[in-house]
Amino acid sequence: MTASNIFRRDATNVGDWHCAPVRYFSLPAGEADILDSEKLTLAPHVVVGGGGLIAKTFHPHMERLAARRAEARTLVAWGIGESENVDRSGGFVQPYDGDFPAYLDAFDLVGVRDFGTRHRWVPCVSCMSDIFDAEYPVNTEICVYEHKRIPLPIGDFPRLTNAGDDLGAVVRFLGSAEIVITNSYHGAYWATLLGRRVVVIPAMSKVYRFAHPPVICRLESWKKFVDLAQSYPAALDECRNANRQFFKDVAALQSARS
Structure with a gap:
């Protein structure tokens, strides 16, 4: 399986299923599930996301992809975000207060759906539907x-x-x-x-x-x-504009390294 867009490709969860940039923009074809990260053949240009992939569940898969950085010409994270369980023992949930993992430094471009982080804000691409x-x-x-x-x-x-x-x-x-x-x-x-x-x-x-x-x-x-x-x-226009601009940057990067 050759992977160009890697995400949680789960047809039983409508949010997971519709968060892939390849569904909305002209990108190299090839959808793959991140849970198959061990057996994937990486395409020359790889987009990881969207979805809540910054989570303990997905850390081993994200680390594996980052470690395989040299196998692709470009590696991009698009619209990913944190997704951790929260502590409700005190009667109210607490927000996640950690920094994003270091494996993101292996990516050529990083766009996260979470606002106010050290990374560029690129909300879930499903807004383009x-x-x-x-x-x-x-x-x-x-x-x-x-x-x-x-x-x-x-x-x-x-x-x-x-x-x-x-x-x-x-x-x-x-x-x-x-x-x-x-x-x-x-x-x-x-x-x-x-x-x-x-x-x-x-x-x-x-x-x-x-x-x-x-x-x-x-x-x-x-x-x-x-x-x-x-x-x-x-909100709709702002989210779409952020994704359109990110696509331009992704396309330019892929073109430069083709």
Whole structure:
């Protein structure tokens, strides 16, 4: 298997499935799952990402790819981000406070979806899908979008999980409400791109570094915080522009080293 775009290629998780830059930009073809890092043949130009690949689960695979840097002409990280479990023992989650791993220094270009780090901000490339250009009628005040393995026991609201690969169904659902309550990274991200107000009940560190921050609160406190949630009308354009510029830099690098 020759790999050009390596990511968590998981069709049972809609966010993982739609975070590959090769789906939206003219890049060398060749999708591969990062979990297969030991047996992959690297293409001349390799893009790693997107997704929450800065995590203990993926460290061995990312380190392996960094160690194989000499096998490719270019090695780029695109829209990756942290994704660690957080400590809820004290009744509230704590954000990840570590620096990003040193293996990123082996990459020619690094773009991370987390805002405010030492690396360039390049949000999840799924923003490039033209599905976000449509208008979605609001027919309910609140909906709940939950991680398939972490249910959110919040009232009798319309709800959906991140299981499967149907981005259209998810975006239509998120667009149907004025306010989205979620514990899913991509649920918060996509709802923001749609101009919806977002409340996050955090289960992992990745929700703390959005460029367009949602309200973050404990499960039992969401009613107190929901009115603080705001929309970000410019979010879609800002996220797309960051990805377009990064693509230009990636394309220039690949052309120079071809």
